[in-house]
Every structure is written in structure tokens, then in C-alpha cells.
Amino acid sequence: MGRKTKKNTKTTQAQPSQPQGASSSITDTPALSELSKNAKRDAAELITSLLEICSKPPESGAKEWEDFPEIHGLVEKIRKIQSVLAPHEKPRDVAFPAFISWLNDNGVDTSSVEITEFPQYGYGLKATKDLKESEKFLQIPRKLMLTVESAKQSPLGPLIAEDKILQVMPNVTLALHLLNEKLNPQSFWKPYIDALPSQYSTPLYWNSEDLQHLKGSPVQAGDAINQYRNIARQYAYFYRLLQKNPGATNLLLKDHFTYDNYRWAVSSVMTRQNQIPGKDGSRATLGLIPLWDMCNHTNGIYTSDYNAEADACESFCLKDFVSGQQILIFYGPRSNGEFLVHSGFVYPDNEHDRLCLKLGISKGDSLFALKSELLSKLNLAPSRSFYLHNGRFPVDGDLLAFLRVFSMDEVILKDKYSGDSAPGPEELEALKDEDKQDSDENEDKVWSFLQTRATLLLKAYPCSIEEDESTAQQADASDVVRMSAQLRIGERKILQNTIDYAARKKASLKTNDI
Numbered sequence: 077m078g079r080k081t082k083k084n085t086k087t088t089q090a091q092p093s094q095p096q097g098a099s100s101s102i103t104d105t106p107a108l109s110e111l112s113k114n115a116k117r118d119a120a121e122l123i124t125s126l127l128e129i130c131s132k133p134p135e136s137g138a139k140e141w142e143d144f145p146e147i148h149g150l151v152e153k154i155r156k157i158q159s160v161l162a163p164h165e166k167p168r169d170v171a172f173p174a175f176i177s178w179l180n181d182n183g184v185d186t187s188s189v190e191i192t193e194f195p196q197y198g199y200g201l202k203a204t205k206d207l208k209e210s211e212k213f214l215q216i217p218r219k220l221m222l223t224v225e226s227a228k229q230s231p232l233g234p235l236i237a238e239d240k241i242l243q244v245m246p247n248v249t250l251a252l253h254l255l256n257e258k259l260n261p262q263s264f265w266k267p268y269i270d271a272l273p274s275q276y277s278t279p280l281y282w283n284s285e286d287l288q289h290l291k292g293s294p295v296q297a298g299d300a301i302n303q304y305r306n307i308a309r310q311y312a313y314f315y316r317l318l319q320k321n322p323g324a325t326n327l328l329l330k331d332h333f334t335y336d337n338y339r340w341a342v343s344s345v346m347t348r349q350n351q352i353p354g355k356d357g358s359r360a361t362l363g364l365i366p367l368w369d370m371c372n373h374t375n376g377i378y379t380s381d382y383n384a385e386a387d388a389c390e391s392f393c394l395k396d397f398v399s400g401q402q403i404l405i406f407y408g409p410r411s412n413g414e415f416l417v418h419s420g421f422v423y424p425d426n427e428h429d430r431l432c433l434k435l436g437i438s439k440g441d442s443l444f445a446l447k448s449e450l451l452s453k454l455n456l457a458p459s460r461s462f463y464l465h466n467g468r469f470p471v472d473g474d475l476l477a478f479l480r481v482f483s484m485d486e487v488i489l490k491d492k493y494s495g496d497s498a499p500g501p502e503e504l505e506a507l508k509d510e511d512k513q514d515s516d517e518n519e520d521k522v523w524s525f526l527q528t529r530a531t532l533l534l535k536a537y538p539c540s541i542e543e544d545e546s547t548a549q550q551a552d553a554s555d556v557v558r559m560s561a562q563l564r565i566g567e568r569k570i571l572q573n574t575i576d577y578a579a580r581k582k583a584s585l586k587t588n589d590i
């Protein structure tokens with residue numbers, strides 16, 4: 077979601093939660109201790125195997141899929157054993173009146189907005205009156221936020237102080253904090269947590285068949301699978317930590333740490349987290365901002381900020397909104413692939429859409445050493461991911477410089493870029509500038525390579541763009557099918573745009589010759 081930048085001053089503090097114990101009588105969610113002895117043992121064995129397989133370094137490229145069925149199979153077996161503990165979820169909207177009262181009781185003015193369901197977006201905020209561009213529509217004080225700082229002050233504090241992973245992964249800390257509070261019926265944040273979705277549309281909730289829909293888009297499939305593997309590993313790691321660590325004995329979390337509970341907490345954080353300044357005004361911290369996190373995304377600019385004096389997050393209108401219209405905010409310049417994997421949606425008109433392109437200089441290239449040396453001066457690795465962008469300039473400076481070096485012959489490399497003839501920083505930077513070039517011949521190689529590569533990538537899609545366009549419009553298509561089709565449409569537009577751009581670049585070289 078959006079980012080805050082301003083520093084704040086010390087004011088209010090998050091109210092501590094009620095003391096808690098591990099007994100299932102405190103929470104209405106069934107506990108792991110209620111499983112039979114055999115089920116507990118089977119689950120523990122499966123979790124140990126899960127940790128082992130997920131801790132092996134991930135395979136790259138097509139091999140990412142190779143151990144996925146095994147990981148997925150283990151997770152599904154664990155889920156099956158734990159399924160008897162699934163809590164009964166109430167419909168979300170039942171919780172909204174208490175949520176709004178809680179906000180109002182804590183000083184939030186909700187008179188400009190109303191929580192409403194919007195097709196394709198889930199719930200969102202509707203303007204209850206005409207609002208002008210730049211007008212403030214929401215102010216949420218820090219004391220209502222769930223943050224890494226409030227996690228440290230909660231019963232989780234001792235575990236965070238001890239565990240190295242929690243110290244370096246604020247998003248995981250926040251997820252455990254959220255889950256621990258969800259399990260506590262006395263939690264200060266209960267009205268907020270009750271109003272959260274009970275499940276998400278991120279690929280963590282997809283089955284193996286669903287993930288196959290991303291196969292035409294190899295990079296996104298890799299991202300989704302890596303995310304699945306990471307969350308499975310974290311689950312197995314924290315399950316063991318919670319069972320073994322004496323600091324966890326009194327945590328509600330310990331006896332309710334099912335895979336589904338962890339997936340829910342991680343997904344809630346992933347789709348709603350935001351950066352806020354720390355209480356002492358120093359480093360940014362992560363937090364969940366109640367009600368503000370009901371805003372859905374559109375193209376635009378950041379319009380939320382942190383008011384240091386009020387110690388509150390403030391949000392301003394991106395444009396004029398008339399009464400009854402959905403108030404949308406800008407989450408950030410993310411690609412559809414990033415939105416899909418981290419937020420569970422794809423935005424058809426995404427101005428910031430981009431496609432990841434993995435490129436590398438072959439170690440078998442006789443000029444590998446010369447090219448790598450020049451690339452390192454440009455702070456570019458000889459093998460890495462680049463982006464092709466949506467819009468008028470699909471190729472950015474880093475990709476252009478890489479392709480120019482990649483295409484250089486020995487004469488240019490030696491005469492112009494190595495030894496005594498090694499250029500200064502300004503000349504090196506010129507390699508990133510489309511308006512400056514070494515030779516028409518090298519430029520031609522650059523644009524021809526890109527044209528061929530993008531054409532090959534386009535051909536790898538399993539169906540035509542027209543088929544995907546029709547799928548994306550089908551009212552009865554599942555979210556997964558619709559989002560995957562929309563993702564591929566965006567990717568292919570970027571690839572076609574790149575092919576056309578490269579063709580124009582090549583044509584302009586020929587015109588210059590004349």
C-alpha cells in the first residue's frame with residue numbers, strides 16, 4: 077500500500093492487550109492440543125519434513141516447479157489433519173458496526189466514508205459526501221495501529237527479543253502479532269480484526285491446478301512458487317519454535333498455530349501493511365492502519381502522509397470524489413505480477429506494469445571477462461533480471477547499458493572500454509542514455525536482440541491474446557482464471573510494445589545512414 081515519510085513526535089501509545097494464557101477456553105478457536113495423540117505426532121513429522129525440503133536452496137528456472145508438488149503435498153496433508161480445528165467464520169459485514177463504533181470511540185471521524193462492497197474489489201470506502209481533490213478524508217491515530225512496536229510491547233515481546241528471524245523480518249513479526257491478537261477475545265484490536273477478510277485471493281490460496289494458469293508467465297509463476305515455499309518454511313520453523321521455546325509457553329499462538337491461521341495472518345499483513353515512522357521518529361516501521369486499509373488501489377500518486385504532531389496517518393483525496401463514489405488511493409508503482417503475488421489482484425490499466433526479463437552473459441562467451449568487468453563498473457551483474465516497461469519507453473537505462481555491453485565486439489571493448497582507454501564515469505553513464513551511442517552497428521545488434529527475444533517470449537504463451545481478452549470478460553470465470561488472463565494480456569502488450577519500439581529504433585538507424 078502507500079508509503080509514509082514524515083517523522084513524528086512522541087504522543088499516544090498503543091493500548092496493551094489483556095494478559096493471555098494458552099488455554100483454549102480463552103479463545104473460541106479450537107486448539108492444536110485438542111488433536112488426537114496420533115494426529116499430533118503425524119502433523120509434527122510432516123512439519124519436520126516440510127522444514128527440511130523448504131530449507132534446501134530453491135532451484136532456479138523451470139526446476140522451481142520440481143519440488144513444488146512435494147511441498148504442496150506436505151502442506152495439504154498438514155492442513156487436512158488440522159482441518160478439524162477450522163474456526164467458524166462469521167460474515168465480515170456483521171463486524172462493521174462495532175468496528176466503526178470502536179474507531180469513533182477512539183477519536184476517528186468517519187463522517188466522510190462508509191464501508192461498502194464493490195464488485196471485483198471486495199469491500200472499499202464510499203464517499204458519503206462530495207470530496208474535493210486534496211481534501212482530507214481520514215485520519216487514523218497511531219494508538220489504533222498494529223505495528224512492530226506494539227508487537228514488542230505485547231506478550232510476543234520476549235520471543236521477538238530472542239529470535240533472530242523475527243528481528244530482521246518485521247512483516248513476520250506483524251503477522252504473528254496479528255494472529256496472537258485475533259486469538260484473544262479481549263484484544264484491544266478485536267473490532268478491527270473481526271472486520272478483516274477471512275481469506276485472500278493471493279496465490280498462497282491457489283491450488284496446484286490454479287498455479288498452472290501462470291505457466292505462460294514463467295517469472296510470475298516462479299515468484300508465486302517461491303512465496304509458497306517461503307511461507308511453508310516459515311510456518312514449519314515457527315511451529316517448532318513455538319513448541320520448543322519457553323518464551324512461547326503462555327502465548328495463545330502456540331496452541332493455535334495451524335498452517336491456515338499462519339497463512340491468513342501473513343496474507344492479511346502482505347495485502348494491507350504499510351510503512352510508518354517509528355515512535356521515536358527514527359526508522360520506519362511496519363504497521364496495519366485500521367479503516368485506511370479498506371481503501372482500494374488506482375493509478376495516481378501517494379496521497380497519504382504521517383502527521384507528526386497528531387501522531388496519525390492522514391489520507392487526502394487523489395481527485396474529486398462525488399458522494400456515493402468509491403474513494404481509491406494509489407498503493408505504489410507496482411507491476412501486475414507484483415500486485416498478483418502480494419495483493420491478489422491484477423489491475424487492467426496499470427500505468428506501472430512491467431515485465432521481468434532475465435538476461436545473462438554466457439560464461440562460454442570468449443569476451444565474458446571483458447564484458448563482466450565493464451558491467452561491474454556500471455554496477456550491473458553479468459547475469460540478472462531487468463524490466464521491460466509499459467508505455468512510451470519500454471527500455472530503461474540499466475537494460476540498455478546491459479544490452480549494449482552484451483552486444484559489443486572485442487574491438488570496441490578493448491579500444492574504448494578497457495586498459496588505458498577505460499572511460500570516466502560520465503562516458504560510462506552515456507551507455508545508459510538512448511540519445512548517445514557508440515556505433516550504429518552495435519545499436520542495431522541491441523535492438524535486433526531485443527526484438528527477437530520479445531518475439532520468442534510472446535510465442536511461448538499457451539493461448540492467443542484474443543482468447544485471454546475474452547476469458548478476462550467472462551462473468552462466470554473464477555478469480556484465478558480471470559486474473560491470470562489479465563496478467564498475460566498486460567505482459568503481451570508490454571512485449572508487443574517492446575517489439576514495435578525496437579523496430580522503430582532499428583528503422584531510425586537506417587534513416588541516419590541515408
Ligand SMILES: C[S@@+](CC[C@H](N)C(=O)[O-])C[C@H]1O[C@@H](n2cnc3c(N)ncnc32)[C@H](O)[C@@H]1O
Binds near residue numbers: 077374418419
Ligand atoms: C488494503 S486491502 C483493501 C480493502 C479490501 N478490498 C477489503 O475488502 O478489505 C487490499 C486488497 O483489496 C483488493 N484490491 C485493492 N485494489 C484493487 C483493485 N484495483 N482491483 C481489485 N482488487 C483490489 C485486493 O484484494 C487487495 O489485496
